[in-house]
Amino acid sequence: MTTDLRVLSPDDWDEWYGKLELAFGGVAESPEERTLWKDLTEPDRFIGAWDEDECVGTAGAFDFRLTVPGGAPVRAAGVTMVSVSPTHRRRGVLTSMMRRQLDDVRSWGEPLAVLTASEPDIYGRFGYGIATQQLRAEIDTSRVRLSVPEGTDDVRLRLVAPDAPAVREACEAVYAHEVAGRPGMLERRPGWERLMVLDPEADRKGSSPLQCVLARRDGEVVGYARYFNKPEWDAAGPRGTIELRDLAALDPAAYAALWQHLFAIDLTAKVVVRNRPVDDAWQHLVSDIRRCAVGLRDSLHVRLVDLGGALEARTYQAPVDVVFEVEDAFCPWNEGRWRLSGDSKGASCARTADAPDLRLSVRDLGAAYLGGVSLGSLAAAGRVRELRAGALAEASTGFASSSAPWLPHGF
Structure with missing residues (x-):
């Protein structure tokens, strides 16, 4: 079968994205999420596979800067939104898009291509290797205690509106400070800060709106945590869950103060984390790691172009x-x-x-x-x-x- 691969036209974006949603089950995303991805799309770095007048394949590559060992930010193509229509699978569409995309990445002078995979066995044949893992945990805060370092009590915490411009700016400054110190992190280019406060009501599934706490010392922001609170009750009483979205801090005391806050929120008995570094320091603060249900999952796949x-x-x-x-x-x-x-x-x-x-x-x-x-x-x-x-x-x-x-x- 022959398909026509072409650079995405802004006029075709809605149809193109609709085909992506269909390939991932056909459930439409919220208007807020769809708008964000449309705003972040760089059309000249995205392609579609067309069978006559029908879009049957999608793929894109954001222009990223990825931290590598040594701290340098290196240009990397962030491969994303890859899909093939159910009617056109196993006909070479994916291979043709991967071929075109890696040729493009090479022509752009980007030494790396990176992606996260819906299924981890897809991309090895195109030269991608699993380079990072994400740590997941469900921490029983009714049974697990924290041992915090000296200076934790000097940190002041304040609940704030997560999408307030000044709050987003303060959080992004803390995040940017961390980027150079850990390989695999991405410099957040303008617009990407919106992803971290995206909070469609339809996606909450019983949780609160996104909450944010800032950590301050001597009037300066030294950390933040963003999370959801999901109230739950059983016959014995409250059993709510805190679902952490992200957390960053400039020093151990601020870091510990934020975790102490998450552990101590009233009417909750669990903190759930879905994406933290495998060497995340909270594992050395808890009293009982066995009650934290720690697990790992593949995350960033890296391809040397x-x-x-x-x-x-x-x-x-x-x-x-x-x-x-x-x-x-x-x-x-x-x-x-x-x-x-x-x-x-x-x-x-x-x-x-x-x-x-x-x-x-x-x-x-x-x-x-x-x-x-x-x-x-x-x-x-x-x-x-x-x-x-x-x-x-x-x-x-x-x-x-x-x-x-x-x-x-x-x-």
Whole structure:
């Protein structure tokens, strides 16, 4: 079957987005959410697959800046809104869109493509590796206590309207302070702050409107938490749930004060978190981690589009000088041998004819890229092959990150 791939026209957006909704079950999003995504869409970076006059496939790529180990913001195509009509699946539509999209990303000079997947087994064949995880938990606050650091009582908390302009600005300033310190985080470009306060009434399912608490010290905002309160009762009394949307703080005391607030809200017995870093510090404040029902889920999938440029864009926790032999059938310009030499100050990566030290696919290099997945772990699964003794340990140590990589919100 032949389909016509073309750049999205603003006039076609409503039909195009309707086809996306249909592919994901046919339930229309709220007007507020639909308006936000329309405003954030960059039409020249989005494509549709058309069968005559019908849109049968959708895909887009936001222009992001993604933090990599070392703190640099690197251009990354945020692949999003990928769908194929139920009538046109398994006919090569997805493959053709992925082919066009990665060619476009390369032409734009963006070394990385990243995405979150509705199903994790879809994108590996296109070279995407799972590079980050999100921590989930259901904390029994009726049984779990917090041990907070010195200075927590000096932090003052205030409930505020989450969508007030001054509040959004203060929260974004705290978030921006965190971005450089953790790989996988996204610089929030203008307009994206609206996503964090999006609160359609139809989506609340019994929860309160979005609430926000600011943490202050000496009059300065040092943290915030945004959450929903879902009241529930049983025969024994109140059993409400706090559902955390996001939380950020500039120091341990402010961070602890915000968690202390969440734990202490009246008429509640549980705090639910759905997306936190795997090394989130609250795990060291709680009295009983077993009553927190901690779990993990895949999050950011990373694809190296310009392999050399991507590996040069980050730094390395320990000196590394290795030759990779890389397999990349979908983007053959990446295939072959590359010598990576780097340390905590910078790196170079160029093609070489030298003998390889490690053999792996671009998918597994993408998984290890942000430092959250160990090359040694991949080797133990048979996905990385060591060809020079010691090269695996050297590369695994160099690629590691002192902070677990984390994607704070979807796109």
